[in-house]
Each structure stands twice: as C-alpha cells, then as structure tokens.
Amino acid sequence: MVTGALSQVLSGNPAERVLDRTLRAHRLLSREQRQVLAEAVFNVALWRRRLAFHLGTSEASGSELLCAFLAQLVGLSSDVAARLSGLATPPELVSGEPSSLALRYSLPDWLAEHFTREWGDAAGDFCAHLNVPGPITLRANLLKTRREDLQTRLRAEGVETRPGALSPLALQVVGPKPNLYGLDSLREGLFEVQDEGSQGIGLLVEARPGETVLDLCAGAGGKTLLLGAAMENRGRLLAYDPDAGRLDRLLQRSSRAGLSIVQVLRSPPEGLLADRVLVDAPCSELGSLRRGPDLRFRLEPGALSALPPVQRDLLARARRLVRPGGRLVYATCTVNRAENEDVVHDFLQGAPEFQLVPAEGSEGFWVRAPHLQGTDGFFAAVFERRAG
Template identity: 35%
Template sequence: MTEDRDIGLPARRAAIDILSSALARRAGVDEALTRPAFRNLEPRDRGFAMALAMATLRRLGPIERALEARLAKPPPEGVLNILRIGVTQAFVMGTPAFAAVTTSVDLAASHSSTRAFKGLVNGVLRGLLREPPKLDDPEALCPPWLLARWSAAFGGEAALAMAALIADEPATDLSLKSSAEAGRLAAELEAQVLDGGTLRTARKGDVAAWPAYGEGAWWVQDASAAIPARLLDVQPGESVLDLCAAPGGKTLQLAAAGAQVVAVDRSAARLTRVQENLDRMGLAAEIVTADAGDWADERTFDAVLLDAPCSATGTYRRHPDVLWAARPSDVAALAGVQSRLLDSAARRVKPGGRLVYCVCSLEPEEGEAQVAAFLSRHPRFRIVPAQAGEAGAPAQSLLADGTLRLLPHHRPGGQDGFYAARLQREI
C-alpha cells in the first residue's frame, strides 16, 4: 500500500471531501476532484487521498457496523467521516496504529465543528485497535436493499459472490487497437490476455506513462464494457451509430474495426475527451453533440449501439460510490429514459441491420425487462442469440434467450456488471 506516514492532514482532508461528496450525490467523486483541496495537492498526496477515499467506500458497510457498535449515538457527519478514514487507515491501508489515531485526532482538532469530538475519535479508534473489526463480510459490504434485489434476481449465492468483490481494488483492463499486437503489449504491460482480446494488468499509477500509450496502441476499458461492441460484429466500411457514446471506448472499438462511425452524446465536454482519444489512437469518427432521443438526423445505419444511461450498479468495482449514491427510485426513473432511447435507436436501423442495447446495470428492469418491452412495441425486431463464449463473454453469462447477463463474479478477478442484447430488424 501507499507509504503514508509522511503524508499530512491536507491529503486526509481531501479524502474526506471525496468521501462526503460521494455519499451526498451521484457524480460527487468527480466533482470533488475538481476542487482546489484536491487539485492543489502534490501528485503523491493526490494518489493517497484518492486511494484512502476509495478504500473507505469499498468497505463502508462493515466500517459503519463497527462504528455503530462503539457509538452511543451518531456524531455529526464530519466526525463520522474522520472515524471512517481512521478505520480504513488502520485496518486497510496499513498505516501504523499510532499514525492512524494521531492524524484522525488532529483532523478533529483542526476544525471548530469537530474539535469537541477529538476525545471521542481517540477513544473509538483505540477501542477498535484493541478489538479489530471484520471488514470483509460480504453481507455487510453491500447496501441491504441492493443485496436483497440481487438475491431476488440472481439467487443468494450469486448475490454474495458479487458483494464479496466490493472490497477488492480491480486490475486495469485495456482494449487494443490491433489484436495483432496482443503478444507484444501483454509482455510490455505485464498483462494477461483475456477471452475476447482484452488485456488485464495489475500495474498502478498514471496510465499515460505506461508502455505504448503514446503510440495509441490501447485504451482503458473494462472487459465487460468491450463485449457489446464486439457483438455488433461490424465489418470495414459499414455505417455504425454509437448513441450515448461518451466516454468513448465503444466508439474506439467500432472505428478500429474499420466502420464509418457517428458518435452521439448530449455532453459536449465528454465528447471532447472522446475526440482526444480518437486523435491519440489515430482513428476517426463523426462527433455529434445531441440528445440521442430526439436527434433530428434522418440517416439510418447498418448497425446501432445504444449504451443507455442507467443506475450503473454494475460498475461498483471501479466506482464503489455508486453503491451508496444509488436509490431504489433511480431504477424506475431511468426506465422511461431507456425506453425512449431504444425507440429512437430502432428508427435509425436499416432494414436487415443490427441493434445492440446494453446497460452497465445489475437491475433486470433496466436490461431484460427493457428488451422484452421493446420487442412487444417493435415486432419487426428479433433477438439474434449470442453463442457461448462469443465476444469474449463468459459462458455462464449467456441467458436462455441468447442475451447476455454479465455478472461481476462470472470472470476470475471480476468484471463490470452488464446486460447486452443483440437485435436485428427484418428486411
């Protein structure tokens, strides 16, 4: 773990800011990373702050349970966050016990809103050091309402297997511009080649400094996220529409396959990043800033990919904050958006063309139920079943109807949770 005994209070304050933002709202982590409290830190301190906040979020459930057992009543949220990162430092980050306690007490003493609780912080942390808490219980790692949903949808054993992955920091997955380079790049990046051609590496640090980044040989993309574009099986010269395209990994896949790609997203800022990655990779696509649901362009395409906005519960391995920011109402609220976007996507598929719908959600209402409802509204479309192992998908991810329910525990070392369905319009 990060050597942190010389890292001071500013980095820990930044970690608390990231944590509190993550617990307050969706996209809170990204917002916190733009603030001076984080941006003005030295690179090493930024790395420590981010690692501390993420490690706390990965084990937040067990940490809460351990703290509740030692608190007669909940202290203010600012004090709770000091205790939370104190527990993480002592029992996850490998910080020496004295440093974990001392820095936490100093944090409490440094602000008028928490100063009166420095004795409480000292006592609670010292008590936990005497009786270390269990921080890897799968039933505590996942918010109860989500664990209940996953158990109902996939069975209790699968739900616990998914929850057990919450505590683990994932490796980094890379998609390649050319599969012919897999052997060389796997050696240079000390990576494993997964089914489908994704590289998985345990490397840490700034990816821009990794081998072959500058030459545009690869980009970061989870193994599951790479599967939907492969399902389209685009051929050189085909016209392809990528709806809700940002952050752009699928756009890069489609362009690398030789397709004529139009990438549509409502966020101009996020599309700027897509264009930067296309430039780095030496690839081209037409970039359009528009709402995918009411884009006025009348063109139709050989293939359409819709990675719809969703609750994103499947991304918890890399974004543990989603577990605590998500609400049960999110799923129902997003269902209408997904339905509207699917109808828009259908209008843009040529006769005989293909449509892949996917979401990085573990909730059936956003996956299986959406496709069932779509087929009832659009009888000219049918499912084109995926085959076992196709596109690099684990065999156990294949459902009876030929769609894919990619669960995080289906791949050794984990993967993002996704649902993907390949559809075809009749000629």
C-alpha cells in the same frame, strides 16, 4: 489531513475529487505518503457501514472510522490505530462479522436488498466482488498494432500485461498501477483503457469494413473507436450523443487512434438506415460500483426507475434506423431487470420485425459480472431485423 479529507467524503463530496484537491494542496508529500493517504480515504469511504458496525454507532466521526479500519481490517493494535487516527483513547470495537448483507459489504440497505432480488443466492458473492478494485484493462488498437506487439511495446515502457481471457483485444495490467497517460504508446494511439466487458459489447455489434454503423449513445467514444477498428477504417461510422463536449473528445480520440471515418452527428439521426446500430443506453451504472469507493452512497433508490422510459425511447428511435437484415445491440452497465430484461421484452412486443439473437447467459441475454467473469457488470441484448 486524512481526517479532514474523510469528513468531506462522508459529507457527500466525491472521494476522487476530494483526494485530488488534498494531494494538490500537499505537493511535498512523498510517493509513499500519497499512497497511504489514498488508501485511507478510499477504504474508509468504501467500508464506512461495516466500520460503523464495529464501532456500534451510525454517527461515527472520520477519525473513529479510520481507527476501526486500521484495527479491524488492517489488523493493527487498537492503541496504534487510535494514535494514527488522532484519537486520545481507542474506541471499544464490536468483533465478528455482521449478519446482514448491507453491513457485511458496506452497502445502503436498499441497494443490498436490490442485489438480493437480482442475484438470489449469488448476491453475497457479487457484493464481495464490488469491494475489490477492478483490473486495469487495455484495448489494443488494431488499426495501429497487434495485441502481441502492444504487449512487447508496453514491456519496453515498463508496464507488464497479460492477455485478457474474454476479448481478443484485451491486455490486463499486472502489478502496481502505472501512469498510463505518461506513455508514448498511449499518445501514439496504440491502445485505450477499456474494461473487458465493455470491449465485449462493442464486439457484439460485429461491425464490418464498408458498412454503415451508428453508435446512438456514443459518449466520449470508447466503443465507437472499437467499432471503427473492427471496420478497418472503411465505411461510414456515425456517432451521436446529446453531450456536445463528449463528442468533441471523441473527435480528438479518433484522430489519435488513426480513425478517419467517424462522422459526429450534432442532432438526433433521422432518415437513415444503418447496417448496425449500438444503443449503449444511459443507465443507473450499478455494474461499475467497484470503480469508485463512494458511488454506492451517492445513489438514490429512484435511479432504478428513472431511466427505463429513456431507454425505451432510445430503442424506439433505433428501431427506425436499422435496415432490413441489420443488427441492433442494446446494452447497459447496470444490474437491474427494470432497465435490462424488462426493456428488451417491451421492445420485442412492440417491434415484431425484430428477433432476439440468443447469446450465452440467462434467457439468451449477454451478461458479464465481476463475480462471474471478473469484469464490471454489463447486460446486452442482440436483435436482428427480419429481411423484407
């Protein structure tokens, strides 16, 4: 069962979908067996390059990779690891740590080289944190509760949390992963699951009650809901996304959250002036690689250069929609200068009516990263349009 699932993942099928199908096909597995299956699939999917190094070959089977994982990273004896992996004899394993960043942290070569260019001496620390699952972080919905009251409510439902260090809205789940979607508090709209870095981007907008606020790349609306709560459900909150299905989900989530001011736009906005505009741009998503064990292996190098033209177009559109004296926030969840700093510099050169509002971080930009603040990787630039 495990090796069959691994073969599918190693062939390019998304690990989460493979695991879901496998668990559905084996519903009689105990909770412990399901957990072991998930750990085996996810860890071998994640560490495949490091494991191949220990096996001394890039052509290893799923069973051999599983054996290397159990022996090298779990610490079982080679005989026991082989037996649990379905191998007649244990393979010879190379001990020690790989010298290259790519093999040490199980990354494609091109991606390890990219992170070295981006982070310099800190690249190893960043890559190490990509191999550790991120925390489960919740955002309290201030339209319905306070963070302290939500923490008490969750404790009564069996979920322990601690306040986040970066966002005044954040609670981090402590202990084993709970079934959040089975909680009444979620169904009542008291919280949303949202990384603390993502919450930070929404807070940078500084949306206020009574304003006109536009979320130009709303998606399913995680940041839109945060903006609406900051506006205290007063004003005009516009949300656009080219994916109509995601906007439909946003409307459902808005209803659950008690947010009635959201106006979904089914075509790109034109002819309006907003007090605040958020461009949470589509990007290569390198900042969220720790959220999936095989995402790094399904990326192509071309992803790093494909999106800057789209991002520039979005900023050019947003430029026309910000009133004098208003605020524009450009954000991504990637680690790539071509999509971040370069896009911002190009925008400022062509839009003299905007000025950069310095934020803490390099070059006055707002940056979050797993090895720095413990969040996913995010980038943001805050602009203000000069009055008059």
